[in-house]
Amino acid sequence: MVKIGIVGLGFMGKMHYGCYSSLDNAKIIAICDIDENRFKNTGETAGNIAGAEGELDLSDKTLYTDFDEMVEKEDLDGISICLPTYLHPEYTKKALKAGLNVLCEKPMALSTELCEEMVAAANDAGKRLQIGQCIRFWPEYVKLKEMIESKEYGELKVLTFQRLALTPTTGWQNWYLDGNKSGGAALDLHIHDSDFVQYVFGMPKAVVTTGMTGPTGDYDHMVTQYRYDDDKVITAEGGWMMQASWGFEMSFNAVFEKATVSFDVTKDPMFRVCPADGDQFTPDVLPGTGYSQEIAHFVNAIAGEDVPEITTSQASKESVRLVLAEKESAKTGSKVEL
Template sequence: MKLEKLRVSVAGLGLIGQVHLVNYLSHPNVEVVALADTDPERRAGKLNRLHGNLDEFTKEPIALGEFRSYEDPFKMCEDKDIDIISVCLPTDLHAAVTLKALENGKHVFCEKPPALTSREAIRLTVTAEAMGKTLMFGHVLHFWAEYVEAGKIIESKKYGRSLAASFARCSSRPAWSIGGAEQGWFGNPERSGGVAVDLHIHDADIAVWWWGRPQEIDASGAFIGNMPSVIHSRWRFRDGLIAQFEATWETVTTMPFYFNFKVTMERATLLFDSRNADGLQLATEDKLVSIPLKKAEAYRLEDYYFIDCILHGKPVDRCPPESSILSLDCVLEEARQIAERHRGITSV
């Protein structure tokens, strides 16, 4: 059966928007028809000048002449000749643009986080259901080979239940938005949500995916200026599992980006560190082995999965919006605790 071509648009042509755009351009059942960005140079096709904490970004210019061009993403949402809008905008615009797109009958892929508040995110899921449209929030680690395989091992309980876990995700402060680390939208906590909502949410989402809702959250951290930039957090789950997290936006630009996790089970330990070429490792009583994995571009798998859900009318089970909202709830609680403790320190 020949499948229809879905007409896709991308709102936001920054680092992550370019990654998604390239993926849509490669999909056989997708036609990219429109793009939106406030930067006239990006709309003119100068898309190969960004760098950040991703390896997957465009290295060659993309000819954008055949696409409709919008400066205002809200106007693009009203375009009747669009089936899907991929929202890759600054975080403070995620909820508003996604809502506008859904209300105009579009399917929506929205990059993480879904919103800056849980109430906004819930409204998006309610609207998507009412409009009969597919909504997916972009938590790419659900498609990252090491995290997928680790999740399978944990769920199988082949090595017993999980006893403890630790996660780290650290980088320099993001400087790849227009204006850089200080003047760009990342540097404004009211726009980005700080390190908790932008960076740490990746690992919070993984913990929710693997073990569900935590029973207790205890978080502390540090501010750099007015920006919450360091998180140390401890989650306790109902079965006694303890998960610890570290996430930082460092002040120095030379800080390398890295991420890792360790999961201690009753009869084995899972290890992964992005700085280690051995990939996902499993330590048992008698040996330490690297688990062979088929490497694939996680962002491409994510985008193709979203398109497949729409083409075949399938629910977004692999990355359900409800799980994304729970992850947001957790990091917002951490941010609240950190801000409260920060006020106590600064008021002394």
């Protein structure tokens, strides 16, 4: 049984809690949050994806408000760090130094230099550092990657992503709205699709981005074209400047030679394959969500099981580098080469 701790009981902490609780080979031992009220009012946090609603029964968990105390007293195998982005490096390095395997929420950090410190800490400790780039595990995106690589519907010609949300105002001390702490929507939200692009196709040769600064003082809406050596068109749009009644859109449209494949969480059915010959249909995909799949992957890996290499800390660092290049392109109004 893999013994788990969670630090940070906001939306993502609750999401991780639910995913770990569904596994037969993991047990949550302890939870840490600096705000004791989070332990009393566990039903108050919510996010843009279902799965973290409702009250939690914490009666059999040991609760802490001090991270160092939890790490010292508890015999843990792994820990989920579900804290604001600007705290990721500090607490990741602490946990690794204490001999724990770490699943740290995305984005990895606010700079590539900080990412490199986290990678080095994991290497020094000989422990696993996994960053929560959950789209690599999201069932419909997994299926899309399979279609691209198998060329089941011929060559991919065009691929567009959209990830649009309302402005987040529920974070601890409103940290999302401070670009110096969150990196804005570009680094917190849009990075999901940037990471998936470099996962499937490798790092682009260059990016061309237009962006709009928003309530964080950083880029809170951007559109990027990812340039490769061939003529395929790959773009991603992401931002959190939508009005409160908008909700959330996570979608992609893939144009193959012999089919169009679409996914949109706002539609029913969400996932469709529209082949050149025959009627549209919804293909079978893995169960659960990207969150449940990535957490099962983390637990299985530290339990010693043979798992595929879906994500690495180095790849997550590269995704931060990619988004920072997109920001530079938006700032300068010119192509940025990588």
